[in-house]
Amino acid sequence: MSSRRKHTWGVAAALSAGALVLTTACSGDSGGGGSDDTIVIGVSLPLTGDFSEPGKGVQRGYEAWAQMVNEDGGLLGRQVELKILDDQSSADRVVQDYEALIAKDQVDLIFGPFSTRLVVPSARVAEEYGMLFVEPAGAAGEVFEQGFENLFYAAPAIAEDHYDYLAEYLLGLPEDERPQTVAVASMDDPFAQGTAYGLRDKLAEGGLEIVVDEVYPPNTTDFSSIAAKISSSGADVVVGGTQYQDAVNLIVSLQQLNYQPRLAAFSTAPTNPEFSAAIGAKTEGILSPTGYTPEAAWESNTDFVERYTEIHGSPPSEDEANAFTTGQVVAAAVEAVGCAEQGDCQQQLIDWLRDAEVDTVVGPLSWDDAGRPQSAHLIQQYVDGEIRIVLPEDAQEADFVFPKPAW
Incomplete structure (x- = not known):
């Protein structure tokens, strides 16, 4: 303007x-x-x-x-x-x-x-x-x-732009270091899906294979079947389009199956103060976008x-x-x-x-004519038990850890 x-x-x-x-x-x-x-x-x-x-x-x-x-x-x-x-x-x-x-x-x-x-x-x-x-x-x-x-x-x-810095980082890795497969599970919710699918689509365009792509109702509490599909796929990356309790329930279900992705990214849950305790304090490496620190x-x-x-x-x-x-x-x-x-x-x-x-x-x-803000989200990750900004590099509080089992 x-x-x-x-x-x-x-x-x-x-x-x-x-x-x-x-x-x-x-x-x-x-x-x-x-x-x-x-x-x-x-x-x-x-x-x-x-x-x-x-x-x-x-x-x-x-x-x-x-x-x-x-x-x-x-x-x-x-x-x-x-x-x-x-x-x-x-x-x-x-x-x-x-x-x-x-x-x-x-x-x-x-x-x-x-x-x-x-x-x-x-x-x-x-x-x-x-x-x-x-x-x-x-x-x-x-x-x-x-x-x-x-x-x-x-x-x-x-x-849709919350995970731009993460997609840019992963796709910029050398071919032999880059993850190859992605599993996506998202609540049927415009925000949750927008965040998850923004990352999913950018990774798919960059050549990664989407091996699981599940949608569940907002009131879902039993994630055993979705967790089984993700675990069976052996996906390198799991992306959760989540709010809070659904992310906790999904992660606990994946833990019970001993599934260990190289990277796990969830929409909002890791920003909640109760998140770490809710999943048994096994948070190391989990990512989420944030507009705030x-x-x-x-x-x-x-x-x-x-x-x-x-x-x-x-x-x-x-x-x-x-x-x-x-x-x-x-x-x-x-x-x-x-x-x-x-x-x-x-x-x-x-x-x-x-x-x-x-x-x-x-x-x-500042905003465009439709009310969209004209800035970018940071990427935060649990590093040594604390959630820290890891991307972009000029804003990081700790080095981005990858690959790292998420729990």
Whole structure:
């Protein structure tokens, strides 16, 4: 885009407000928009159901953002109040929630939910009402093919590009060192499949053979048959298009069969703090893409990690960081435009972001006309029991280990 405007927003500058007021409610609860002293932000999250684990991480990120906003003096000098509803991981429910938040409760602003399955229907509601829609977890390509003009993804890259650095590395290896076969198992979910298939397709184009390619429903708990196919194939690389519990169940099933790939890559599960213990602390070599690392030296990230750790006793993970980034992006627009309410203000916020670059805890973000971020994901790997950035080389915290049995 031409005439790009650079706006730098640290935590203290862009985020502010007094005491955190958090309302967690059901869709039928009554409520209202903000007052002269309060800005109310409506959110629907999967706090129960299939996406509850990452959904709660997003909730923690939103709450941390609001608390820091409120500690730092206010967004436009006003307190921030979050009104969070539980959509129960249901697309029908998320539509009802955003309808209620916007039309009935008259919230001033909205933040997006977790999961592409929930982002697309809720973005349609937001567009119908002319609301700015910044979201932390709708990364699948289909999100950006709907023609939304109000949507912005608050992360460095979309799902299909998450593993670009890994594909580039593997295909750049000498022929006799390169893996030859790949087994893929993915949840029937746009984000999970987007991440897994982006890597699958790049490796296949580079000459690797896809020997297993399985899709399973989101509620799958028994992975014995899929694990047996993968184990029998003897694939060099296993790629999991996973959320959290499905990855744990698949890995445990593969462990029981003594299957040892040379490399294992999963969409999101390794970023979860409980992941290592859930699979018996046998994580060495497992990979995942990430748009975030607590060690990143971005100015606002240093403050975010310190203050988040004070609140929770541990550093934030990617889900929390992307939620926090959503708050930063919306705050930057609100402070720049000088308003935060329904009506004409929303289009001003959208227009400002279309031609802006915003400094966040995941780095500088800018977007194309469809809301795609214009950056790249890092590749992280468990090395000596700790998850470290290994690709690209100029960002690595440890050397990429390959080949390495994954568990």
